Amino acid sequence: MKSVKERKIIADRGSVLPFLTCRWLKVNDVATDIETFEKTLPATEKPFEGLQLEGVSTDATKSEALMPKVGTYGISAAVDQKNRTEANVAYDLEPHDGEVQSLHFVLDAKHPHLTDRLNLRIPVGHCATLVLDVTAEEGVPTQRNGVLRIEVEEDADLQVVLLNRLSRETKSNQSIAFSIADGGKLRVAHVEMGGARTNYNLSGDLYGVDSYFEEYVAYLTQYEEALDLFYNVRFHGLYSKGLIRADGALFDQSHKSFRGTLDFLKGARGAVGDEEEVAILMNDEAHSVAVPVLLCHEDAVQGNHATSAGCVDEELLFYLMSRGLSRKEAEGMVVESRMAEALDRIPDLALRNKVRNAVHDRLMRRG
DSSP: OOOTTTTTOOOOEEOOOSSOOOGGGOOSOEEOOGGGSOOOOOTTTSOOSSEEEESOOTTOOOOSTTOSSOOOOTTOHHHHHHHHHHOSEEEEEOOOTTOEEEEEEEESSSSOEEEEEEEEEEOTTOEEEEEEEEEEOTTSOEEEEEEEEEEEOTTOEEEEEEEEEOOTTEEEEEEEEEEEOTTOEEEEEEEEEOOSEEEEEEEEEEOSTTOEEEEEEEEEEOTTOEEEEEEEEEEOSTTOEEEEEEEEEEOTTOEEEEEEEEEEOTTOTTOEEEEEEEEEEOSTTOEEEEEEEEEEOSSSOEEEEEEEEEOOOHHHHHHHHTTTOOHHHHHHHHHHHHHHHHHTTOSOHHHHHHHHHHHHHHHHHOO
16 A cells, blocks of 8 residues: 555644644644545445444434534544545434433444544433444454534533544544533543544534533553544633543553643633643553643633643552552552543443443453
């Protein structure tokens, strides 16, 4: 296979910081690898067969009509254009009050290419839960290009569970865009496990008075995997609140970047924003980058950010090992405890235990 340079294709980059910093830091954007993705046929011609639906009507509409307010294209224009023209899964979702809708994707040798485009609207006063679960078979080159656009209307409450259990041969781009109206709530529990290159981009607007957003993310990277977590949350409404918490561990020669922006716009008086990221480095060659950004165009707001990266306390490991645990088991226990805050927010007990077991198995199987 010819290299990108030999094919004279300019590599697409995306998830660009709203305010750029020095180029030599190499944190302003990220490679999408979209130019190496195989073409997929639209769902109208060849739907993705590795999909199990729960609580979702198979005749859900395929139009773009549900999303008048969310216009951002996510990771990059090229990623969105490829998703728009080649989506082999496309649904407009509007759950009933109290409904749980689940989409379980399996990437394997029979279904190696997933391009999913989902529009989700939660009507006034409704509460609902959406589960997006993506798994990939080990040893099989697979790819995913996903777009999820969310509109939370007045006093609606949406819980989103994102589970990406990918293999070290998977390349994944996932874009999420949201808007939240007066009194609306969007709560996200997000788990990232693996992937040769995983780009996650969340961008959204807290338009409403007393609107609320939170995301708790747990991640685990090994081998030479690369994970980029990008956030751009814009505060418009009075007393709006936003919270981002990220906890995870990096093994081997893996790389993780966390780039989060909280942007307080004119009119967002009384808004509160918090972002915090903690990375555990389990190897001297693991690499973690954090770029927390606060932008402020309004008085009387509160913005907080904090990041940290470091090794596990040797005294803590010694204490655990003195109780009969091996070093691998002790390290695994510490990592699992850091990921617990996100995992505890998975509402379904069976699914939560399934993910916990997957995390534990991966930690125990590492070299």
